[in-house]
Amino acid sequence: MFKVRNPQNTLRDVSEAVLRQIVGDRTVNEVLTVGRTEIATKMVELANQICKEYSLGIKIDQIVLQDVNPPEPVKAAFNAVNQAQQERETLINQAKSEYNKVIPKASGQAEETIQQAEGFATERVNNALGEVARFNAIYKEYIKVPEVTKRRIYLETMGSVLPKLGSKIIIDEHGNNVLPLLQMQLSK
Incomplete structure (x- = not known):
């Protein structure tokens, strides 16, 4: 009825060959963790294609990968690699956490410093403009009546x-008259 004498053994051999071919193209980590469903899907496609070529009369609907474990000789190394990857992820997460603590704070401090500097610059400019206006006002009065303005200043x-x-004690230039300077409190 079929072109193969022993379809069950042939199907087992086809399954092993397909599994080795597809798993051989992947990393160990992918086979043992995230790539299992993709591997099973590709195995179904390839196994059905070979079964059709061999005229086995069998159609495979689903392949389930059970108990995918690394071989015993490399199991310890694989576990060490997994532990190292987990430690790496932990350290990366800790670094990101530290980054998220420090960088926003530093950015805020930098922004605060910039705003303070801008405020200081604005204050200095405004004070300078005020002093210029004050000087110009005094100068206008000075031009009108120089002696009165000099005496007032x-x-x-x-x-x-x-x-x-x-x-302090104030004396005249010849030292004849001594004038004590009294402590006067000026009211403001």
Whole structure:
């Protein structure tokens, strides 16, 4: 009825050949973990194609990979590799966590510093503009009446300097008249 004498043994041999071919093209990690369903799907396609070529009269609907384990001689090495990968993932996650703690804080501090510098610059510019306006206003008054403006500036300056002098004695240039400078409190 079929072109093969022993279809059961042939199917077993075809399954082993297909499994070796597909698994041989993959990494061990892929075979043991995430790639199992894709391997089973490819095995079904390839096994059905070979069964059709051999005229086995068998159609495979599903292949289930059970108990996929590495061979005993490499099991210890495989477990060590898995443990190293898990440790690597743990360290990567810890590094990302640390990054997420430090970088946003540093960015915030940098932004704060920039805003403070911009505020300081704005304050300095505004103060300078205010001083220029004040100077221009005094200059306009000075042009009108120079002597009065000089005397006013002199008195304002002395009013701010004298309270800081403390106890001093003022004498004239010949040393004849002694004038003690009294501590005067200016009301502000």
